[in-house]
Amino acid sequence: MKITIVVVVYKENPEESKTFRTLRNTLFLKQDLVPNIELILYDNSPDQHSFNPLDYEGVHISYFHDPRNLGIATAYNFAWSIAKENGSQWLLLLDHDTELTVEYFNQFGLLTEMSNDVVAVVPRIFSENTMISPVFSSSLRPLQEKRPVAGLQTQPVMAINSGTLIRVDFINELNGFNESFPLDFLDHWIFFTLYKNGHTAWLLDVTLEHELSVMDYSRVSLKRYQSILNSEINFYKNYKKELIPAYRLQLVKRLVKQVLTVKNKKIALYTLKRLLSI
Structure with a gap:
């Protein structure tokens, strides 16, 4: 073998x-x-x-x-x-x-x-x-x-x-x-x-x-976050479709957290943009 x-x-x-x-x-x-x-x-x-x-x-x-x-x-x-x-x-x-x-x-x-x-x-x-x-x-x-x-x-x-x-x-x-x-x-x-x-x-x-790579909004770049989110949406939208309603709700919660706690507001704006595309 x-x-x-x-x-x-x-x-x-x-x-x-x-x-x-x-x-x-x-x-x-x-x-x-x-x-x-x-x-x-x-x-x-x-x-x-x-x-x-x-x-x-x-x-x-x-x-x-x-x-x-x-x-x-x-x-x-x-x-x-x-x-x-x-x-x-x-x-x-x-x-x-x-x-x-x-x-x-x-x-x-x-x-x-x-x-x-x-x-x-x-x-x-x-x-x-x-x-x-x-x-x-x-x-x-x-x-x-x-x-x-x-x-x-x-x-x-x-x-x-x-x-x-x-x-x-x-x-x-x-x-x-x-x-x-x-x-x-x-x-x-x-x-x-x-x-x-x-x-x-x-x-x-x-x-x-x-060593698990955990996303830290204080260190992750907008480009890196966009890459992660795009792949995530691609997977749930085109493959694991039965979880789309739950995933959409999770994105809403993520957006609220980003608006309230993440300094780089471009990250929240990108989440909103992609959320509206699902």
């Missing part, structure tokens, strides 16, 4: 990222897995970093610099093309800030036992003592609901990208990752489509730590 791994970094030397450092201390030491692994470091930074794959003997590593910074969907599609070429059965998606463990990679032996209907395999992800992934996808506020337990997930769930293994055959079925979600809500789209197409996911009985 062959696995392609893609780690997407931005404005950070790949070797200094938490993900690469923990890969080096876990996966690189597992002689049973390393020969069947192809690791792609996809760097969206403006400037290329100095990285020599030959510094790591026995591990097939490729480094690609893409200063266009088109987001993670483009990076994932690049990795998908490589996975098809090298005959990988699975593609592992990783951000730069996930802490990987030996226990996680020990679970990879289960992949050969998975039914073909299982097209995504995910770990539990915790951030600051809270399980943030996977969550049941029937609610707009899933972190306030009960969490899935390990095993087959017949009830639809959504898991964050980092740490998720996806069957290459399933990505082929989708004809790649949806680049209308270049960065945000791509994970929502993946798992929505997974269940819509009659597949299932598997939750491993293993936990990883991940």
Whole structure:
């Protein structure tokens, strides 16, 4: 069984990222897995970093610099093309800030036992003592609901990208990752489509730590907020349509909060503009 791994970094030397450092201390030491692994470091930074794959003997590593910074969907599609070429059965998606463990990679032996209907395999992800992934996808506020337990997930769930293994055959079925979600809500789209197409996911009985990116209106730029909101609306308007009434109400509440508490009023004005378009 062959696995392609893609780690997407931005404005950070790949070797200094938490993900690469923990890969080096876990996966690189597992002689049973390393020969069947192809690791792609996809760097969206403006400037290329100095990285020599030959510094790591026995591990097939490729480094690609893409200063266009088109987001993670483009990076994932690049990795998908490589996975098809090298005959990988699975593609592992990783951000730069996930802490990987030996226990996680020990679970990879289960992949050969998975039914073909299982097209995504995910770990539990915790951030600051809270399980943030996977969550049941029937609610707009899933972190306030009960969490899935390990095993087959017949009830639809959504898991964050980092740490998720996806069957290459399933990505082929989708004809790649949806680049209308270049960065945000791509994970929502993946798992929505997974269940819509009659597949299932598997939750491993293993936990990883991940630094959750939380939107802070005092630091987020208008451009970044626009990107997040556009992807969010795209998902609920065109895919998870049954949640549109609840989502519209949530946007109204968000707008009121922004008017009252957010200094940059252009953010509230953009929320109002997009709210009226739904």
